[in-house]
Amino acid sequence: MHILVLGAGVVGVTTAWFLRQQGYDVTVVDRQSNAGTETSYANGGQISVSHAEPWANPSAPLKVLKWLARSDAPLLFRPSMDPAQWRWAIAFLRQCTSARAAHNIRQIVRLGTYSRECLQALRKDTGIEYSHLERGILHFYTNPAEFESALEPARIMRELGCDRQVIDADHAVELEPALAPVRHRIAGATYTSEDESGDACQFTQALAKKAQDAGVEFLYQTDILGFENTRDRVLGVNVIRAGKHQTLHADSYVLCLGSFSAILARKLGLFLNIYPAKGYSITVPVKNEEAAFNVSLTDDEFKLVFSRLGDRIRVAGTAELSGYSRELNLARCRAIVRRTAELMPEAGHWEQSEFWAGLRPATPSNVPYIGKSHFGNLYLNTGHGTLGWTHSCGSAAALTDIVAGRKPDVEFAFTGL
Known part of the structure; x- marks a missing residue:
């Protein structure tokens, strides 16, 4: 055939x-x-079974409304006359119930766990190289409310076999010393040891x-x-x-x-109810090896993921529902640089950031x-x-x-x- x-x-x-x-x-x-x-080409680089909480969840509608006026918001909805955008948005709101969010988490975790196993088998069979690391993914929270809202999804993930453990700030810094300068700001964290990272391109x-x-x-x-x-x-x-x-x-x-x-x-x-969610990333050379992270990180409050790709740092995230244009919104790029430099000022040459935007094919349920x-x-x-x-x-x-x-x-x- x-x-x-x-x-x-x-x-x-x-x-x-x-x-x-x-x-x-x-x-x-x-x-x-x-x-x-x-x-x-330049996505976040994470093999992240633990990143299974869908955008559509009970807290999302209020957040989206709050973020409408912010050009650097983590999730930005720019209303247009495109009927496809509105069909997607209405379906998204329908997915924002606790029951539907829990159902979608189950689908995403099952597929993610299976996919990670398939990748590991492929890597073993082929010897393929792509700057991968097997050091887990650490979700950290600088907002106590965001940390509290992560506990129930993490519990569901554990029930499904994704070992997303809830840990405190001290344990987070022990796992990733690069977070030590902001230890006092970390309200809590979760860690999934089996997750990975690597250069998708x-x-x-x-x-x-x-x-x-x-x-x-x-x-x-x-x-x-x-x-x-x-x-x-x-x-x-x-x-x-x-x-x-x-x-x-x-x-x-x-x-x-x-x-x-x-x-x-x-x-x-x-x-097919798919609409482009424009995502952004920065790629920068490592500046100080001791200050740079090796465990892949997720900043859930700002919807950013951090991956170490050899001597480069990749930080990606945010979503902009504004059509099919891949034009860079520099305010969003600078927001990523600003947040990352605030957390780890000596980790990378932030002034050398390479900006990128790509269209991620989002369904309302994820x-x-x-x-x-x-x-x-x-x-x-x-x-x-x-x-x-x-x-x-x-x-x-x-x-x-x-x-x-x-x-x-x-x-x-x-x-x-």
Whole structure:
């Protein structure tokens, strides 16, 4: 069977890899000149099962209202005339109940735990290098109310097998001495020892090379326009490649185009409630090794994640619901620099920060679409939001099982099943 994978980000490339490992002929199509150069390029770098609390939770509506007037707010909603934005926002509010938030945490933790296991197995089998660290993730809180609100989600995660332990400030500093200068400000923390970090772009490009060596064909610099289809099957994908209009044919198709999946799916009459949440990151060289962290960190109050990537520091976060533009909002970039420099002034050369923005494909629940569409030969692996790197290997392994007619090894609310 020949399968066409649409998208060469971390989700698309892992999908191609797992499909190829099961013997399928695979072609990957992407508009960029290399794999992993859009949303996977400079994300937060965390493999974070512990980052499972969805944005949609009981405290979110009031926070969003409070943040509307702040250009540097952690979650910024910029209202527009786009009907897709409002459909997403209304669905988001419906997910903000305690019961739905708990349900979504369960889905996200199960998929995350399984995905981390799949990544570890892949790393062992291939020897792939991507500046990874296995030192856990430490969530710290400088706001007592934020710490209190984290206790119940952490309890649910522990029940599901994610060992997110609640610890005090002294234990947090013991685990990560770089936090010592702000010890007096830490209200509490949680620590998940099994979580990891690593450079998603390095991983994606290295895995794409291994996939290519294994027989996967990559068609880069190819713009995807739409489909040829019947009422219940996809017949081909219309593209522009080397300036020429072509139709690419396969037996089955997998949609892995991140935020752009929803736009393309609409051409088939298929509604995916995915909206781009623009995220920002800074990447800076380490300044003082003793002052720089090695345990991956999460600042939940400011929605920032910190990863150590060799001699670089990556800090990423915030979400801006403002459409498909990837234009930098410098106020948001500077807010990341300001908060990070305040916490760890000697860790990095903050004045050398490289700014980046990417569109994360968010669903209202933070639960991705993985499974079969109502088109008999079209599969979905998209809508992973901030957790595309965390969920990529597990999503790809599960989708490969679905394509093969097997039940995946993870308990998850798969699409179309």
